[in-house]
Structure formats: C-alpha cells, structure tokens
Amino acid sequence: MSFPEPVNEVMRLCVLGTQAEYAGRPDEAAEFYRQAWRAACDDYEACLAAHYVARIQDSPELALHWNEIALARAESSQDERVLPFYPSLYVNLGRSYELLGHMQQAEEFYRRASELGLDHDNLNLGTIR
Numbered sequence: 001m002s003f004p005e006p007v008n009e010v011m012r013l014c015v016l017g018t019q020a021e022y023a024g025r026p027d028e029a030a031e032f033y034r035q036a037w038r039a040a041c042d043d044y045e046a047c048l049a050a051h052y053v054a055r056i057q058d059s060p061e062l063a064l065h066w067n068e069i070a071l072a073r074a075e076s077s078q079d080e081r082v083l084p085f086y087p088s089l090y091v092n093l094g095r096s097y098e099l100l101g102h103m104q105q106a107e108e109f110y111r112r113a114s115e116l117g118l119d120h121d122n123l124n125l126g127t128i129r
Contacts, residue, residue: 010036010045014052021055030056043077046070047085054092064096087118 017032033056036049047070054066071089074082094109 008045009039010041010049013039014048017052026056042079043073044079044082047073047077047082047089051085051089051092054096060096060099064093064100067092067096087113087116090116091118 013032013036017029017036020026020032021029033049033052037046037053040046040049050066050070050073054063054070057063057066067089070085071093074085074089090109090113094106094113097103097106097109
C-alpha cells in the first residue's frame with residue numbers, strides 16, 4: 001500500500017517522527033516532532049505539530065499542556081483541514097485529564113470525541129463509561 005506524499009514540511013516531519021516512533025526510536029521521533037513545531041507557520045500546522053509533541057512528553061502534566069496547545073491552535077485555525085483532528089484531540093485531552101485524576105474534565109472530552117464519532121472504548125482508552 002502506498003501513501004500520498006506529505007504536502008508540507010510540518011506534515012513530512014510528523015510522518016518521519018511517527019515512523020521513528022513505531023520503529024522504536026523515541027528520541028529520533030521526539031526530534032522530528034520538535035522540528036515540526038518549530039517549522040509550523042500557521043494555526044493548522046501548529047495544531048498538527050503540538051498534537052504529536054504531546055505524544056512524547058514524560059509527564060501527564062506536560063502531555064496535557066501540549067494537548068491544550070493543540071486544541072487552542074485548532075480552535076484558532078480557519079483551515080478546514082483541522083476538522084478531522086477534533087475527535088483525536090478530544091480523546092487525547094480526555095486521557096490526559098484522566099491520568100491526572102480529573103475525571104469530570106476527562107469525561108467531558110471523551111463525550112465530545114464520542115459525539116464526533118470516535119468512541120474511546122473502542123480504542124481501549126480510558127476507564128470512564
């Protein structure tokens with residue numbers, strides 16, 4: 001199966017980071033994601049990069065911070081390409097809040113993701129029902 005070429009530098013760096021991450025090279029992945037963040041030129045690209053930077057954080061607090069940045073940049077974006085990110089952004093925020101023991105906020109974000117068609121139970125994420 002072939003995949004389309006990434007359309008911009010931020011996307012290219014995130015793809016390279018994901019490939020490194022799944023190949024078991026987390027430090028390399030982290031560097032690609034940080035490069036993507038530095039290369040972001042608009043809210044859409046910043047949303048995309050922050051979404052991936054959140055994945056490499058060592059603490060739930062830092063992951064929450066980056067997930068909040070990703071959502072804020074998505075909400076600021078006028079680019080329609082950001083719309084498919086919302087379910088994943090909401091699940092990631094829900095998971096961050098859950099890991100920090102903030103169950104009410106976690107439930108709210110899981111609900112938002114579910115309303116957009118992404119059910120966290122099917123992804124084996126979270127414990128809130």
